Amino acid sequence: MTKQRFRHLTLLGVLTIPKACWPCSVTHVTSGVELVTKADAILRVRAVEYDKPPSNPTIGTNSVPDSVVKFEVLEVIRGHASSELSLHGYLNKFDDFNDQPSPYRFVRPGGRSGSCFANSYRKGADYLLFLKRSEETGQLTVNWAALAPVNEELHSSDDPWLLWVRKQAEQVSK
Numbered sequence: 001m002t003k004q005r006f007r008h009l010t011l012l013g014v015l016t017i018p019k020a021c022w023p024c025s026v027t028h029v030t031s032g033v034e035l036v037t038k039a040d041a042i043l044r045v046r047a048v049e050y051d052k053p054p055s056n057p058t059i060g061t062n063s064v065p066d067s068v069v070k071f072e073v074l075e076v077i078r079g080h081a082s083s084e085l086s087l088h089g090y091l092n093k094f095d096d097f098n099d100q101p102s103p104y105r106f107v108r109p110g111g112r113s114g115s116c117f118a119n120s121y122r123k124g125a126d127y128l129l130f131l132k133r134s135e136e137t138g139q140l141t142v143n144w145a146a147l148a149p150v151n152e153e154l155h156s157s158d159d160p161w162l163l164w165v166r167k168q169a170e171q172v173s174k
Contacts, residue, residue: 024116030145032103036168039130041079041140044154044162045071047121051086064088064143069121071129078169079131087129087142090120097153102160104149116146126154128162 036042047069054067069089073081096110096118111118121127129151132144142151154162 024113024147026116026146029106030148031105032149032164033168035130035145035148035150036078036165037172038132038145039078040133041081041129041131042077042165042169043071043073043079043081043085043129043131044075044077044126044157045073045085045129046126047091047123048072048084049123050091054090064115065090065119067091071121071127074126077166078173081140085129085140087140088119091123092120093122094120095122095125095153096120097155098149098161103164104152104161107147107149108152111147115143117143118151121151122153126157128152128154128159128165 030038049070050067051070052066052068054065065088067088067090068086069091071085071087073083073085096108098104098106098108100106106112107116108118110120129142130145130148131140131142131150133139134141134144144150149161152161
């Protein structure tokens with residue numbers, strides 16, 4: 001096989017891979033300070049249950065899931081929220097803590113491929129959410145800053161990421 005034909009077949013193979021399988025890449029990862037200033041709401045929440053379970057529980061997706069997770073709002077750091085919130089995502093039985101030092105500069109491991117957003121939550125675990133209102137639906141979403149730490153699992157109510165965000169939010173509101 002000639003080198004030119006091999007290159008052509010390789011390129012053809014890459015172009016036929018579904019876009020959802022391509023690795024995530026962005027030109028800019030939103031910083032923690034930008035998250036605090038640009039978010040419409042910053043909430044500490046607890047994953048409770050499915051509002052809408054996945055249509056097929058054996059298949060997950062890196063794009064927006066068809067399932068919806070219900071959260072209990074524990075604290076409003078910035079913005080406004082009711083006592084409950086629902087977001088597209090999956091419930092699982094595994095922790096997915098960020099493996100970077102706080103303040104985080106990058107999404108937790110579960111969001112480092114596919115759609116660029118972590119979309120799974122451990123039932124009963126607490127998360128810090130940076131929410132933005134979707135221009136398309138008007139609903140709050142965490143899917144607005146690709147590869148950024150927009151929905152990180154918290155170790156406790158005194159998690160270093162949570163403490164840092166509270167301090168930043170105080171400075172922004174002054």
